[in-house]
Amino acid sequence: MDYKVCSVRFDLHGIHKEDDDDGSVVDVVPSIKPVDKLINHIEISKVLHCDGLLLCVYKDKTKLVVWNPYLGQTRVIEPKDAFHRLDRYALGYDKYKKSYKILRFVDNNLRGNPVFAYQVYDLNSNSWSVLDVNPDWDVEFYRSGVSLKGNTYFFAKQKIGVDGEAEVDDFLLCFDYTDERFGPRLHVPFHSYLTEDTVTLSSLGEEKLAVLYQSLDTCEMQIWVTTKIEPKAVSWNKLFLAVDMSSPTGFQLQVAGSFFIDEEKNLAVVFDLDKFLRFKIAYLIGEGGYFRQVGLGEAVNMEEYPYGCPLVCSYVPSLVCINQSLLLSGKRKER
Numbered sequence: 001m002d003y004k005v006c007s008v009r010f011d012l013h014g015i016h017k018e019d020d021d022d023g024s025v026v027d028v029v030p031s032i033k034p035v036d037k038l039i040n041h042i043e044i045s046k047v048l049h050c051d052g053l054l055l056c057v058y059k060d061k062t063k064l065v066v067w068n069p070y071l072g073q074t075r076v077i078e079p080k081d082a083f084h085r086l087d088r089y090a091l092g093y094d095k096y097k098k099s100y101k102i103l104r105f106v107d108n109n110l111r112g113n114p115v116f117a118y119q120v121y122d123l124n125s126n127s128w129s130v131l132d133v134n135p136d137w138d139v140e141f142y143r144s145g146v147s148l149k150g151n152t153y154f155f156a157k158q159k160i161g162v163d164g165e166a167e168v169d170d171f172l173l174c175f176d177y178t179d180e181r182f183g184p185r186l187h188v189p190f191h192s193y194l195t196e197d198t199v200t201l202s203s204l205g206e207e208k209l210a211v212l213y214q215s216l217d218t219c220e221m222q223i224w225v226t227t228k229i230e231p232k233a234v235s236w237n238k239l240f241l242a243v244d245m246s247s248p249t250g251f252q253l254q255v256a257g258s259f260f261i262d263e264e265k266n267l268a269v270v271f272d273l274d275k276f277l278r279f280k281i282a283y284l285i286g287e288g289g290y291f292r293q294v295g296l297g298e299a300v301n302m303e304e305y306p307y308g309c310p311l312v313c314s315y316v317p318s319l320v321c322i323n324q325s326l327l328l329s330g331k332r333k334e335r
Contacts, residue, residue: 001280001296001310003043003059008312010269047311048091050147052318055091055102064089064102066123070317077102080119080128084108086141090152092177099124100320101177103152107141120180123322131180135159137173144311146201148209151176151231155188155199155211170199172211174231183231189224189239193217198253202260203314210240212259212270219246221253221285223261223268241268243285258312273299273309280310 043059056065061084064077088105102121118131137156139145145152152175158168172186190213192199198214198221209229214221223241226234240261245253259270267286274281280296296310 002299003045005044005047005054005056007315046089046144047313048089048144048147049313049315050091050100050152051093051150052316052320053091053100053322054315055089057089061085061087066091066100066102066322068318068320068322069315071319071321073322075123075322077121080121080130081106088139088141088144090145090147090154090175092147092152092175093150094178095150096178097124099177101180103175103177105139105141120177129180133182135182137171137185139173143199144201145175146203146209148203148229149206150178153186153201153209153229155201156185157192172209172234176231186232186234187236188213189236190222198257200257200259202258204261204263205314209234210259210261212253212257212268214245214253219244221245221270223259225261225263241266241285241287243291257309260312260314271296271310271312282310 042056042065044056045059045061046057048055052068052070054067054069056067058064063083064079065074066077067074084107086107086109088107090103091100092103093100100123102123104119104121106117106119108116118133119128120131121128136159138159139154139156143155145154147153154173154175155170156173157170160168169185170192171188174183174186175181176183188211192213193215196216198212198216200212202210202212204210204225207229209226210223212221212223221241221243222239224236225240227237228235240263253270253272257271257273259268261268265286267284267290270283270285272281272283273279280299282294282296284290284292284294
């Protein structure tokens with residue numbers, strides 16, 4: 001939040017009502033509170049998570065940092081060529097060699113002369129390579145991928161042709177770091193008609209992927225969860241949650257927001273940015289019309305980063321070691 005990386009404590013106890021001493025029902029308000037700032041000396045515009053490691057993008061977009069918060073180790077990644085404002089990144093690993101890699105979408109859309117390419121950085125060899133990719137799809141610059149079982153999944157759309165079709169196919173794409181290639185199009189259980197529709201991804205541990213979709217026209221929010229997810233195949237469960245957001249909030253969630261779900265409590269926590277009140281908000285949404293708002297403080301530098309709502313991911317400590325020459329895979333610390 002606000003270019004700082006911090007740990008956050010969630011108390012979701014308030015989704016259940018409790019009996020007070022006098023027999024009346026008390027609704028306990030849940031809380032979401034930042035606990036500690038983890039990086040103070042640099043400003044971070046984006047954080048991506050994989051296997052206990054974080055890939056952090058500097059606010060000025062000049063550097064990347066791979067970081068293990070549990071061990072307190074960091075490693076600065078220098079570019080093959082200059083990083084650009086619209087570049088996108090993802091973090092994953094080779095499932096056989098356990099070699100951690102960074103995927104880069106090179107997007108130098110400056111002075112009306114765009115250059116687009118795809119690169120992979122291997123932390124073991126400390127080297128960049130250029131991929132031979134000529135895609136018939138697009139991933140918007142503000143949509144982050146989600147890493148699962150070492151691979152990264154993106155929400156993508158078919159490229160608009162010369163005729164500028166109003167409707168195009170949308171789907172998931174997986175980048176497999178073992179083969180260093182994108183997989184086939186994977187079905188999503190909805191259709192996003194407009195660029196302004198909200199579509200964002202989240203992981204559930206290392207086995208499931210969740211997708212949140214909200215239509216700009218209807219304000220209905222849907223959350224779906226996979227029953228199977230692989231680079232070349234996906235299947236979805238029944239709809240996890242569907243809410244008409246025009247009733248409780250009356251506005252559209254940010255297209256670049258983040259969320260997570262608690263399957264036990266049938267609850268979704270969705271993070272958003274109120275541009276009018278300049279305030280960061282978490283919405284707690286559950287079955288039976290349950291809805292709560294939790295304020296996360298005033299938003300700063302909104303003019304500099306218009307899609308700057310809080311970016312949140314689940315984190316499990318890892319003993320993966322980082323140094324300046326190589327990255328060694330250690331035994332994971334479970335909790």
